[in-house]
Amino acid sequence: MGISLFASLSSKFVHPQLRPLVSKMSFFDAILFHIVHFVDKLGIWHRLPVFIGLTYLGIRRHLHDRYNLKAVGELAGREYNVKKYPYRTADGTFNDPDDQLTGSEGTFFGRNMSPSTSHYGLMDPHPSVVATKLLARKEFADTGKQFNMLACSWIQFMIHDWVDHLEDTQQVEIQAPEEVANMCPLKSFRFFRSKKVLTSSPNVKIGYLNRRTAWWDASAIEGNDETGMRKVRTFKDGKLKIAGNGLLEHNKKGIAISGDVRNSWVGLSTLQVLFIKEHNSVCDMLKECYPDFDDERLYHHARLVTSAVIAKIHTIDWTVELLKTNTLLEGMRINWYGILGKRFKDRFGPILGSKLSGIVGQKKPEDYGVPYSLTEEFVSVYRMHSLLPDKLILRDIKAKTTEQGSLLVAEEVPMEEMIGKEGEKRLSRLGMEQMVVSMGHQACGALNLYNYPNWMRKLIPQDVNGEDRPDLVDMPALESNFTSSHNVMC
Numbered sequence: 001m002g003i004s005l006f007a008s009l010s011s012k013f014v015h016p017q018l019r020p021l022v023s024k025m026s027f028f029d030a031i032l033f034h035i036v037h038f039v040d041k042l043g044i045w046h047r048l049p050v051f052i053g054l055t056y057l058g059i060r061r062h063l064h065d066r067y068n069l070k071a072v073g074e075l076a077g078r079e080y081n082v083k084k085y086p087y088r089t090a091d092g093t094f095n096d097p098d099d100q101l102t103g104s105e106g107t108f109f110g111r112n113m114s115p116s117t118s119h120y121g122l123m124d125p126h127p128s129v130v131a132t133k134l135l136a137r138k139e140f141a142d143t144g145k146q147f148n149m150l151a152c153s154w155i156q157f158m159i160h161d162w163v164d165h166l167e168d169t170q171q172v173e174i175q176a177p178e179e180v181a182n183m184c185p186l187k188s189f190r191f192f193r194s195k196k197v198l199t200s201s202p203n204v205k206i207g208y209l210n211r212r213t214a215w216w217d218a219s220a221i222e223g224n225d226e227t228g229m230r231k232v233r234t235f236k237d238g239k240l241k242i243a244g245n246g247l248l249e250h251n252k253k254g255i256a257i258s259g260d261v262r263n264s265w266v267g268l269s270t271l272q273v274l275f276i277k278e279h280n281s282v283c284d285m286l287k288e289c290y291p292d293f294d295d296e297r298l299y300h301h302a303r304l305v306t307s308a309v310i311a312k313i314h315t316i317d318w319t320v321e322l323l324k325t326n327t328l329l330e331g332m333r334i335n336w337y338g339i340l341g342k343r344f345k346d347r348f349g350p351i352l353g354s355k356l357s358g359i360v361g362q363k364k365p366e367d368y369g370v371p372y373s374l375t376e377e378f379v380s381v382y383r384m385h386s387l388l389p390d391k392l393i394l395r396d397i398k399a400k401t402t403e404q405g406s407l408l409v410a411e412e413v414p415m416e417e418m419i420g421k422e423g424e425k426r427l428s429r430l431g432m433e434q435m436v437v438s439m440g441h442q443a444c445g446a447l448n449l450y451n452y453p454n455w456m457r458k459l460i461p462q463d464v465n466g467e468d469r470p471d472l473v474d475m476p477a478l479e480s481n482f483t484s485s486h487n488v489m490c
């Protein structure tokens, strides 16, 4: 009686697409699910007292680990002698002791939910209508003092480390319907959809492949495979290439040389330079302490250190600023250091499992029976192009600061002039210092509706080598199509 009453109340409370998942939960987990769902409907978790907020996040994590990790395809790799691979390989293989292919270049994106079974068709609503009526920027909304352009560039720097869907070789076309055609900068556009690959998984028949390594391995500066890695290394003292002017080197076509240069702009290039310099200074430090280390050993150790620094910045600095609540601050620190905190971890190491001593440094991955991958839902959420402004405000770094502690504006440059090869040329005129200072002064865009940059509605996309493609794309329409064609539940 009690259970059937619970089931009937639940069916009214829970969205139809979530019901099959809830029906598979144990009774106890179903109760936990309803508690978090109730809090979600009230939209208050971030305002709860820290301890209660952390309990809420802990329950979510528990449910997520049990029900929201879905393997796509099989890896068919093998166990191996971990002692032979004490470093990060070029293509992300040999990182998971149970299977050398996990998370490597060219493996499947996983999923957090089964593909959506929504009855709406791919073009319903039409992507150009969504782009025009819901996404396109009406008036630039910024994030005030919370998040600046360095933070915006940072997340693109991370995306270039983690994910890029392998594309099909055939283009598809989207044509704007009449109702919005005269409000679309491109009436129609052609683009390469992600390549569909049959999987062996019973519940996710079609999957997509990641052409970047899914690991946090600094591949945005180090490359995603052997060819990429060879392109960026100097093969001397473990170091990566950097130009005489302290910026990225360029090939004969003017395309930057770095781990991943696709769809780049000066903000991203600046961070690549910063972390190449970090890698190289770790090499110097190591060489001083271990003069017998050769180029190979210096390179591998520096890559490990640099990857760890990047992961730490993202976990306990960037993410905390993005969500800016005390609960998140504590939550992310627990992720890194564990419930027992930094002092305990610094003193004893990660000896008591991930919850007490933090995720980092554990001997075996805790993957809850699902090999590590990044997921389709993760990519959809991180398509944060609304962070990008319409123009970059360059500061005069030679001038004195104003009374408000700010620097005078030297120039406002439209973002279109800051991307691709043109952006690279401009960066070489500006230099690193002016870019970093300017980005630190400027708020980035807010992640709101009606805030997708209009200059991205006629964008020149690039191929994997950073070469401009001939066909312009309407990015918000493309993204709306991406989410529905990948059956991501919204």
Ligand code: HEM
Pocket: 152, 153, 155, 156, 159, 163, 164, 165, 191, 192, 263, 264, 265, 379, 380, 382, 383, 384, 385, 387, 388, 419, 459, 460, 461, 462, 478, 482
């Ligand atoms: C000037 C800066 C940027 C340019 C020119 C740019 C351009 C692009 C283009 C052309 C795509 C491919 C679209 C597709 O075929 O699906 C893309 C994908 C993506 N971008 Fe950006 N982007 C920029 C900044 C950012 C920023 C700041 C973020 C923030 C997180 C971001 C996140 C992503 C993600 C997650 C994808 C999907 C990758 C995938 O398919 O796996 N981008 N971007």
